[in-house]
Amino acid sequence: MNLIDRFDIYLFSIAGNDILLSYVLLSLISGVVLVGFYHFVRKYLLPWYHDSRNLDVRERKELHRVFVLLLFLVWLTVSFLAFQLDFSIYRFDFFDFRFSTILKALLIIQVASLLIRLAVESISYSFHNRMDKDQGPRAMHLTKEAVNGTIRLARILIILFASLSLLDLFHLDFVIWDFKDTEIKVSGVLMAVIVLIGARILGWVLTEIVLAGFYGRSTSKKLDEGNRYAINRLLSYFIYTLAFLFALSALGLNLTLIWGGAAALLVGVGLGLQQTFNDVFSGILLLFERSVEVGDWVEMETYVGRVIQIGLRTSVVKGRDDISVIVPNSMLVTDKVINWSHIDAKTRFSIDIGVAYGSDTALVKKVLETVVKAHPKVMENPAPRIRLENFGDSSLDFKVLFWAKHFHSIEDIKSDLRFDIDKAFREKDIVIPFPQRDVWMRK
Numbered sequence: 001m002n003l004i005d006r007f008d009i010y011l012f013s014i015a016g017n018d019i020l021l022s023y024v025l026l027s028l029i030s031g032v033v034l035v036g037f038y039h040f041v042r043k044y045l046l047p048w049y050h051d052s053r054n055l056d057v058r059e060r061k062e063l064h065r066v067f068v069l070l071l072f073l074v075w076l077t078v079s080f081l082a083f084q085l086d087f088s089i090y091r092f093d094f095f096d097f098r099f100s101t102i103l104k105a106l107l108i109i110q111v112a113s114l115l116i117r118l119a120v121e122s123i124s125y126s127f128h129n130r131m132d133k134d135q136g137p138r139a140m141h142l143t144k145e146a147v148n149g150t151i152r153l154a155r156i157l158i159i160l161f162a163s164l165s166l167l168d169l170f171h172l173d174f175v176i177w178d179f180k181d182t183e184i185k186v187s188g189v190l191m192a193v194i195v196l197i198g199a200r201i202l203g204w205v206l207t208e209i210v211l212a213g214f215y216g217r218s219t220s221k222k223l224d225e226g227n228r229y230a231i232n233r234l235l236s237y238f239i240y241t242l243a244f245l246f247a248l249s250a251l252g253l254n255l256t257l258i259w260g261g262a263a264a265l266l267v268g269v270g271l272g273l274q275q276t277f278n279d280v281f282s283g284i285l286l287l288f289e290r291s292v293e294v295g296d297w298v299e300m301e302t303y304v305g306r307v308i309q310i311g312l313r314t315s316v317v318k319g320r321d322d323i324s325v326i327v328p329n330s331m332l333v334t335d336k337v338i339n340w341s342h343i344d345a346k347t348r349f350s351i352d353i354g355v356a357y358g359s360d361t362a363l364v365k366k367v368l369e370t371v372v373k374a375h376p377k378v379m380e381n382p383a384p385r386i387r388l389e390n391f392g393d394s395s396l397d398f399k400v401l402f403w404a405k406h407f408h409s410i411e412d413i414k415s416d417l418r419f420d421i422d423k424a425f426r427e428k429d430i431v432i433p434f435p436q437r438d439v440w441m442r443k
Helices: 021-053 057-082 099-133 144-169 186-215 225-250 255-270 274-289 329-334 361-374 410-427
Strands: 010-014 017-020 088-091 096-098 175-179 182-185 297-300 303-310 314-319 324-328 337-339 347-355 385-391 396-404
Touching (some): 021 099, 057 099, 096 099, 182 186, 225 274, 274 303, 274 329, 297 329, 303 324, 314 329, 324 329, 361 410
Antiparallel strands (some): 010 017, 297 337, 303 314, 385 396
């Protein structure tokens, strides 16, 4: 006779079920264990959690109430199963609805409620902690709107997990679509959505929380904004690609058939979407090659702007007038683009000016040198140079060559020099001619 058999003593009956002493002892032991666990959490874990998350009194009471209710449901479920009171409420053709089913459903809902609260508080804490300490470069998209969006996705993700558990509990996982050897069930659809939302949250947490903290450390100072953006983008593309494949697999689709159909489809669609594919591969090439990075100043034909985003197909370039232009990635790869951020700090610029024939060229050169050297943003070394470029149709054409570091405001510097040159020419009686034509009239 073992120890358990010694406690199999009949006590009383409930609804035709014999209640033994071992059942009562099992219920009491589970209650003692749960009470001990409750006191441990209340004494050590909850104070630390409250202080680290800066929770107010109302939030602390709500968290405590949710936790206590969860422990009570656990004890109630264990006790009913221990007393073998899990009687059937209603029997369906496919499912036996028992009393323990209600308790398990309430337990799943309560666990989901607790996880939602912990997820919301943890994400909010990470956001406020990052914004308050301000250590190193902040994450690129760590804004209040982005955090609220991630919190909403976390709620939906936990609710979907709870729905999936309830679906399995109540045996409601029926087939939505059946075609040949492929069956798509409700659980498959929920799991596919869970995978996609989980990938979105995982990508945000890795790029905006984990990697953002890594970028701010002293060992990663060499990672500039462009490198960080490229790493974040490539990691996001990798996560989303895997998530898409897992989502298709969760739906019950055969990936081999999908790849075969996709290959046949790409042959027909490839010609029509040739430019789109060119832009997509150009975007991937930019992220790997980093010939143009986020934060670089680029010049395309007559447009100059700063790259603020490199997407999968297009990039966004904001000009000096704060107008953003959407540029296909292929233009940044195949067209002639001047990347001013990859050039040395000093750059040579020029101004063209013409004076009237008969002017003292030595005096013109001296005046131009004096005006250019006097500007505070023109570099003294290398020194400015003045060239007589050409004998034009109506003027002697000079070119003023100077070096400067302020590329962003170079147009303002050139404008200042033109004002000063015009003023100096007036003082020295140097004439800037306008085009002239001689017309001969024949009778």
